[in-house]
Amino acid sequence: MQFSDLQHFLKSFQAFHNEKFGNNSSEDVDLLMNMTKITEEVGELAEQVMKYQGRQRNAKGEFNLSDLEDEIADVIIATSMIWVALDIDLNGALGAKIEKIKKKRWM
């Protein structure tokens, strides 16, 4: 999958969501909702990592790789909603960040 595929999917998803539920909130509220969703998904990913490490209560169920993969995807998707909402050049932003990291840690 390419970034452009994800961007197209998220724009389609947002349009579907707005049509089904209406879009009567402001950009500020939408961004706060996105941040809330990211927080929720990071928590779900943390639960999967704890299961992977055998540090989760038995009542939470067994570790399953596909559940961990789902939660990683959820974090990426939830985070990407901000990228799409603000129309950020993700390729440029990621490239610039990777260069910063390389200079700090390895070069």
Ligand SMILES: [Mg+2]
């Ligand atoms: Mg999730």
